[in-house]
Amino acid sequence: SAELWDSIQKNGVIVIGNSPDYPPYESMDGNTRVGFDIDIMNAMAEKMGIKVEWKTMSFDTIIAAVNMGNVDIGFSGFSVTEDRKKSVDFSTPYFASGQVIVVRPGSSIKSGADLVGKKIGVQLGTTGQEAAEKIENAEVIKPETYSTAFMMLKSEAVDAVVADIPVANEYAQKQGFVIAPEKLSYEENAIVIPKGNPKLVEALNKALAEVEQEGTLAKLVEKWMK
Ligand code: ARG
Known part of the structure; x- marks a missing residue:
């Protein structure tokens, strides 16, 4: 059945909600959006044969924007939680945090x-x-x-x-x-995807797996997260 992945491919662009106040995941360097998430998504988009369009929004509005169709996905240092899973789907995790x-x-x-x-x-x-x-x-x-x-x-x-x-x-x-030495939680970061889009989930997971397998993800961890 027709879904978001079909229209993304047709338009050749994926629109992404992002709150660039979270270095090293995402931040603004003048007018340029930089960071771990940005580099991962650019590498994935190359595999997917599409362009990337970032939309800046405050973090707390991204999930609603995803669900209203104002953006295709949310990529903004999101942690996977049971509560969020009730309203959106997640890609496979790309980083372990807390x-x-x-x-x-x-x-x-x-x-x-x-x-x-x-x-x-x-x-x-x-x-x-x-x-x-x-x-x-x-x-x-x-x-x-x-x-x-x-x-x-x-x-x-x-x-x-x-x-x-x-x-x-x-x-x-x-x-x-x-x-402080004591951690409060263990969390995994993943991409937020609106429910009901299995083809988009699969396309993102496939691109992410390729970026990981070719060693790009490890290089980006080294570049941004060390
Ligand atoms: N990992 C945390 C969460 O999922 C914080 C993410 C904040 N991201 C940002 N770009 N400000 O809630």
């Missing part, structure tokens, strides 16, 4: 237990928000972007930020923050 706690140097926060009653910054609609909301009595502050959450950490408006490991590493390195 949520960690980022603090200012000298902070006494070393674990999830130390976050009890504290102010935690996260991006709205993320698994970081989910992890933070499990902490007892924590005040969870959820701006639209992680850039704002990390600004709040710097200005002491929050005591900690919860984010994916590679992002925590990036901000820690660039802005002099520290990562």
Whole structure:
């Protein structure tokens, strides 16, 4: 039956929802979108014989945009969760990550237990928000972007930020923050696909498998995630 993959092939372009505030997954370098996800998708699109069109949107609106057909897929450092699986499908995972706690140097926060009653910054609609909301009595502050959450950490408006490991590493390195030793969760990153599109799922998974098998994915992990 006709589905999204047919029209994507016909148009020769896949339209992708992305929130470029999450280095090294995605960020803006001036007017250029750069990062791990961007390079993976470009390599996949070459295999699929299509062009890529990125649409910038706040992270918390991407799943709705996918379901309304405003974009074809969501590629934005998404973690696979049971809750999201109720409304969308996922590709095979392309990276293993998890949520960690980022603090200012000298902070006494070393674990999830130390976050009890504290102010935690996260991006709205993320698994970081989910992890933070499990902490007892924590005040969870959820701006639209992680850039704002990390600004709040710097200005002491929050005591900690919860984010994916590679992002925590990036901000820690660039802005002099520290990562607490205890991880809050294990998660896998994958592409978000609207339900009812098995051909599109298959086409994306096939391209991803090729990108992995030829060693490109490992090179991109080396380039962006180390
Ligand atoms: N991995 C987390 C999640 O799935 C955060 C992703 C945030 N991505 C972004 N581009 N800001 O919720």
